[in-house]
Amino acid sequence: MMERQNNVLEYLDNIVDICPGKICYANKSEHLTFKEVYNSARAIGTFLHQKGHYKRPVVVFMKKHPKTIVAFLGVIYAGCFYVPIDEEMPAHRIDMIIDNLSPEAVICDNSTMDKIRNFSYRGEVYNYDDMIKTAVDDEVLSRIAEKAIDTDPIYIVFTSGSTGVPKGVVACHRSVIDYIESLSEVLRVDNNTVFGNQTPLYVDACLKEIFPTLKCGATAYIIPKELFMFPLKLVEFLNEYKINTICWVVPALTMISGLGVFEKKIPEYLHTIAFGSEVFPMKQFKLWRKALPNARFINLYGPTEATGMSCYYEVDRELADDEPIPIGKPFKNTEILLLNDSNELAEKGEPGEICIRGTSLTLGYYRDFEKTNEFFVQNPLNDCYPELIYRTGDLGMYNDRGELVFLSRKDHQIKHMGHRIELGEIEMVVNRMEGVVSSCCIFDEENKKIILYYTGNCSKADVVSYSKEKLPRYMIPNLVLKLDSMPLTANGKINRLLLKEMYITGRRS
Amino acid sequence: MEALLQILSDLHPDIDFEKHEALIDEKILDSFDIITLITEINEEYDVRIPVDEIIPKNFNSAKSLYELIKRLQDED
Numbered sequence: 053m054m055e056r057q058n059n060v061l062e063y064l065d066n067i068v069d070i071c072p073g074k075i076c077y078a079n080k081s082e083h084l085t086f087k088e089v090y091n092s093a094r095a096i097g098t099f100l101h102q103k104g105h106y107k108r109p110v111v112v113f114m115k116k117h118p119k120t121i122v123a124f125l126g127v128i129y130a131g132c133f134y135v136p137i138d139e140e141m142p143a144h145r146i147d148m149i150i151d152n153l154s155p156e157a158v159i160c161d162n163s164t165m166d167k168i169r170n171f172s173y174r175g176e177v178y179n180y181d182d183m184i185k186t187a188v189d190d191e192v193l194s195r196i197a198e199k200a201i202d203t204d205p206i207y208i209v210f211t212s213g214s215t216g217v218p219k220g221v222v223a224c225h226r227s228v229i230d231y232i233e234s235l236s237e238v239l240r241v242d243n244n245t246v247f248g249n250q251t252p253l254y255v256d257a258c259l260k261e262i263f264p265t266l267k268c269g270a271t272a273y274i275i276p277k278e279l280f281m282f283p284l285k286l287v288e289f290l291n292e293y294k295i296n297t298i299c300w301v302v303p304a305l306t307m308i309s310g311l312g313v314f315e316k317k318i319p320e321y322l323h324t325i326a327f328g329s330e331v332f333p334m335k336q337f338k339l340w341r342k343a344l345p346n347a348r349f350i351n352l353y354g355p356t357e358a359t360g361m362s363c364y365y366e367v368d369r370e371l372a373d374d375e376p377i378p379i380g381k382p383f384k385n386t387e388i389l390l391l392n393d394s395n396e397l398a399e400k401g402e403p404g405e406i407c408i409r410g411t412s413l414t415l416g417y418y419r420d421f422e423k424t425n426e427f428f429v430q431n432p433l434n435d436c437y438p439e440l441i442y443r444t445g446d447l448g449m450y451n452d453r454g455e456l457v458f459l460s461r462k463d464h465q466i467k468h469m470g471h472r473i474e475l476g477e478i479e480m481v482v483n484r485m486e487g488v489v490s491s492c493c494i495f496d497e498e499n500k501k502i503i504l505y506y507t508g509n510c511s512k513a514d515v516v517s518y519s520k521e522k523l524p525r526y527m528i529p530n531l532v533l534k535l536d537s538m539p540l541t542a543n544g545k546i547n548r549l550l551l552k553e554m555y556i557t558g559r560r561s
Numbered sequence: 562m563e564a565l566l567q568i569l570s571d572l573h574p575d576i577d578f579e580k581h582e583a584l585i586d587e588k589i590l591d592s593f594d595i596i597t598l599i600t601e602i603n604e605e606y607d608v609r610i611p612v613d614e615i616i617p618k619n620f621n622s623a624k625s626l627y628e629l630i631k632r633l634q635d636e637d
Contacts, residue, residue: 278585280592281585281592281615282617304592307592307596311596312612315612316612469592469593500593501597513574514575516574532574
C-alpha cells in the first residue's frame, strides 16, 4: 500500500538513502550532495529548536546560493516556516516585510550579517555557517515531524500589493506536495534531470527546482544572475553543466533568441523548456523551436496564491503567428472555474475570470484577513457547504479546441521581467516623495516598459533616485515623464486611458 | 555620442554617464537595460551588435559602448 505523505521533508528523508553522494544543489563553486543537504538542514533544524523557535516565521536573508535552499529546509525541520528576503529588495520594502512578520529569528550568510542591522529588525541573527555545526538531534526532529500536520505553513513569499504594502502569501505542506507531484509528472522529472535555476529564491517560482530535485534525485544548478545579461555566456553555462531542463520566465528565454545566440551556439543538452510569467512572443518562440526541434516546450500558468503553477500546455502543434500559446488545462487535482460577471460559468468563447479550486490553494495572506477574504472566496457555484476558490483577477477564455487561453488582467497588475507588479504600488511609493504632487503609471505592453507620469517640482533624476531607494529593481519605471498637470476624468480620477494615448502618440511622432 | 548619452539617461536619469565606468560591475545596468540599449542603438545608429560583443567590458561605460558602435559602423 502507498504510504501517505504529509510533509515535504519526506522527499529528502527518502532520497538521501537512495543517492546520498549525488549532487543535489550546486552553483559554479559549490556542489552540495544530498547527504550534505540532509545533514546541514537537520543541523539547522536542531539549532532553531534549541533556541526555542517553533511554528514561527524565520527569515532567510542570504545571497542566491545552494546554501540558501538548505536554510529553507532547515527552517521546515524546526517546524517553522521560512520567509526569504533578498538584498535586491530595497531597505524600505524589507522593513515593511519585517513589520508584517515580527520575526524572532533571521538566518544570514557572511555577506549579509552586517546588512541586516540596517533594517528595523532587532531580534536574533544567526550565521548559517555556525548553525550547520550543530550536532543533529534525531529524536527532537522526529518529534517535530510527528506533530506536524500537512496544513501547517512552510513558507511565506511576498508579492506586490496595490496599496503599497507587499502581501505575504502563506503556503503549507499539502499544497506544495500537491503542486510538486503534478508538476514533476508534467515535466517528466527523473534522476537524469539537470535543472538550471533562473528565478530568484525569494519567489515561489523556485519551488519548481527545489522540490522535484528532492523528489526524484535530480540535480539543480543555480545560475548566476549576471549571466542573464550576457546570453552567449549563459548558453555556455548550460552546456558546461549539461543542463537539460529549465523553467524560466519568458524574458530570460527571449533574451537568448532575440539577441541572436542561436547563430553561434545551441544549448545542446536542453530537452525540456518550461516557461511562464508572461506571454511568449510567437516570433521568439519560433526561433526556439527551430533551434531545438526535438525539445518539449511547456507553457505554465498560475498565481503565487495557488502555490505556483496551476495550468500547463505542452506545445504540440504549429501555432499561427497571431495565436497566443494557450495555458491549456489545469494540473491534476486542480480545477479552473471560468466565471463571468454574473458569477456563472462562462460559455465557450466568452471571457471569464480564472478562478482556482483545489488543494493547491495556499492558506492566504499573512496577518491580512481582509485581503484574504477578498480574494479567497466561497465558490459561488456551491451554496451547500464551505468551499474556497481563489479569484486570480486574470481573464481567460476557452478556444475552439477547448484549451484555456489567457486574455488580460481585470486591474492594473502587470507582468514585467518575470515579476508580478501592481502599478498602484509604484504610484503609492512615488506619491510619498516630497515634491511630487501626483503620479500615474502605465505599461507599454508592446515594448514592455513601465512609464511613470508625475506632476510636482522635483526633477526626473530625483524621482528615479527615490524610486531606486524604495522599490525593487524590477519595479523602477523605465521611463519617467513630467507633466504640468495630470489629466483627470469627469469624476476626478487620473485619466489613465488618456495618458496611454498621449504616450502612444508621443512615440509615433 | 550625444544620442547614445540621451538613450542612456532616459534609462537612468540619475546617473552621470559621461563619467561612470563600471555600469555593469556596479549593477547600474540590468538585463532589461541591455536589451533596450541594443534595440535603441540599432534604431539610432543602424548597427546590429553581434551576440559575441555583448560582454561586460563593452557595456561598462558610455565611452566603451560608443567605441563598439564606431567599430561596428566601420566594419560595415
